[in-house]
Amino acid sequence: MTTRHFCDHIISSLLLLVHAVHRISKGVILAQQIEHTGSFYAATANQTLDRPALSGDIEADICIVGAGFTGMVTGLTLSELGYDVVILEGAKVGWGASGRNGGQIINGFSREIGYIEEVAGPEGAKALASLALEGGNVIRELVSRYGIQCDLKYGSVLAAYTDKQVRSLGETKAMWESRGRNGIEMLDRRTIRDHVGTDKYVGGWIDHKGGHIHPLNLVQGEAAAAESKGARIFEQTRVVRVDHHLNTPVVHTEGGSVTARSVVLAGNAYLGKTVKQLYPKILPASTQIIVTEPLSDSLAKEILPTDMCVEDANYVLDYFRLTADKRLLFGGGTVYGGADIKDVEKALRPNMEKLFPMAKDLKVDYGWQGNIALTWSRLPHVGRLGKSTYFAHGYSGHGVTSSHMMGRLLAHALHGDASHFDVFEGMPARSFPGGQLLSVPLSTLGCWWYSLRDKLGV
Numbered sequence: 346m347t348t349r350h351f352c353d354h355i356i357s358s359l360l361l362l363v364h365a366v367h368r369i370s371k372g373v374i375l376a377q378q379i380e381h382t383g384s385f386y387a388a389t390a391n392q393t394l395d396r397p398a399l400s401g402d403i404e405a406d407i408c409i410v411g412a413g414f415t416g417m418v419t420g421l422t423l424s425e426l427g428y429d430v431v432i433l434e435g436a437k438v439g440w441g442a443s444g445r446n447g448g449q450i451i452n453g454f455s456r457e458i459g460y461i462e463e464v465a466g467p468e469g470a471k472a473l474a475s476l477a478l479e480g481g482n483v484i485r486e487l488v489s490r491y492g493i494q495c496d497l498k499y500g501s502v503l504a505a506y507t508d509k510q511v512r513s514l515g516e517t518k519a520m521w522e523s524r525g526r527n528g529i530e531m532l533d534r535r536t537i538r539d540h541v542g543t544d545k546y547v548g549g550w551i552d553h554k555g556g557h558i559h560p561l562n563l564v565q566g567e568a569a570a571a572e573s574k575g576a577r578i579f580e581q582t583r584v585v586r587v588d589h590h591l592n593t594p595v596v597h598t599e600g601g602s603v604t605a606r607s608v609v610l611a612g613n614a615y616l617g618k619t620v621k622q623l624y625p626k627i628l629p630a631s632t633q634i635i636v637t638e639p640l641s642d643s644l645a646k647e648i649l650p651t652d653m654c655v656e657d658a659n660y661v662l663d664y665f666r667l668t669a670d671k672r673l674l675f676g677g678g679t680v681y682g683g684a685d686i687k688d689v690e691k692a693l694r695p696n697m698e699k700l701f702p703m704a705k706d707l708k709v710d711y712g713w714q715g716n717i718a719l720t721w722s723r724l725p726h727v728g729r730l731g732k733s734t735y736f737a738h739g740y741s742g743h744g745v746t747s748s749h750m751m752g753r754l755l756a757h758a759l760h761g762d763a764s765h766f767d768v769f770e771g772m773p774a775r776s777f778p779g780g781q782l783l784s785v786p787l788s789t790l791g792c793w794w795y796s797l798r799d800k801l802g803v
């Protein structure tokens with residue numbers, strides 16, 4: 346190396362150092378880069394884009410915290426309406442539940458319509474019933490409008506282990522139909538075998554308006570659509586504080602801030618204690634997924650002949666489907682509090698093999714877990730803080746459709762029509778009993794009790 350080259354080298358190293366110190370002092374690279382969990386979805390994602398972190402103080406019409414389905418559909422809808430939207434994501438687009446779920450499009454809510462009528466009254470129940478298919482419709486509309494490649498398929502099966510579960514599904518179907526929701530077909534012991542290759546189920550139903558998707562590709566497609574409409578998305582940008590009491594709320598991140606006319610909190614189970622008023626209302630719970638090696642065509646046809654997704658009617662349920670390249674994706678389990686378990690395959694394989702002994706030699710290629718957000722009522726927790734900060738979360742395990750519906754309702758509320766949003770906001774939202782210390786053990790106990798009842802068939 347010549348003396349000149351040596352000096353150039355020293356100068357450029359010093360410049361890099363000064364730049365790094367400047368970024369650290371702004372808080373931009375203090376945190377480690379957070380990548381997607383090691384899922385099948387991350388391995389087969391359409392995009393591997395890295396977006397910048399927020400650095401400095403900016404303004405926007407709307408600032409959204411969280412780039413999952415809720416945040417993305419809100420942001421996309423508002424961008425389509427001409428708003429200046431900024432979306433802040435602590436990790437990457439779809440890093441949370443939206444990019445790592447079972448991909449099942451399940452219509453309706455995590456509570457039966459009878460309960461909804463009790464807490465929301467007849468008019469509230471009517472409004473919610475009219476939204477039962479909204480989330481699935483929004484998914485199909487966005488996939489078609491923006492040409493999102495996410496392996497969208499039609500049809501979901503809800504499978505029953507006991508006659509009691511079948512009777513309860515029949516009653517639920519009748520209640521939905523009396524409120525205008527159709528597309529559900531009951532299955533008996535014989536006809537469910539046309540869709541699921543196991544003799545463990547005694548019946549169930551097909552929701553022909555259900556279906557399944559590659560969720561990470563869906564949320565990434567929605568992000569690209571929002572950006573095409575002008576939305577700005579910042580990744581690796583954790584929000585640390587939200588001043589929602591101000592007339593014009595301010596969202597603070599590790600490296601800057603966004604002052605916005607309105608704020609939407611869409612961090613769901615991963616919001617943690619960022620906003621202390623919301624923390625007691627939702628309980629994170631982790632659920633796990635494994636994905637096998639690709640099946641032969643004949644084995645795929647034997648296990649899931651009509652390529653629909655399936656979940657069972659138990660309290661702690663199993664859910665499964667084929668991926669586009671014909672792997673068996675099998676999920677289940679619930680750990681209250683959201684802690685990761687050590688060995689996902691060991692936890693899920695026995696249930697998979699009990700249902701499908703013919704799958705016992707299949708190698709598992711992927712295993713991961715993620716957090717859902719439970720509410721005490723199992724209905725979404727939705728509302729406002731201060732004058733113009735909105736939140737929606739707590740879909741209690743069935744959020745693929747609910748998050749899409751809620752994204753639309755949030756956007757409509759911010760655009761001036763809060764009629765449906767207000768119905769959700771008006772529903773009671775209890776904190777979990779036991780507070781910070783006891784909510785997890787108490788919920789675990791309750792879950793154990795309901796699982797025992799399922800096992801005993803009572």
Ligand SMILES: Cc1cc2nc3c(=O)[nH]c(=O)nc-3n(C[C@H](O)[C@H](O)[C@H](O)COP(=O)(O)OP(=O)(O)OC[C@H]3O[C@@H](n4cnc5c(N)ncnc54)[C@H](O)[C@@H]3O)c2cc1C
Nearest residue numbers: 411413414415435441442443446447449584612715744745
């Ligand atoms: C393993 C698993 C399987 C599931 N399977 C199904 C299924 O098959 N069908 C179904 O209907 N539902 C399923 N769900 C539930 C469903 O995925 C969720 O309800 C839904 O995706 C929630 O979307 P969301 O946008 O509200 O939240 P998320 O997708 O969790 O997104 C929240 C985002 O906010 C970000 N964030 C949080 N706090 C901050 C902060 N302070 N600053 C910046 N960013 C922040 C997070 O990083 C995250 O990316 C499953 C969930 C899991 C975990």
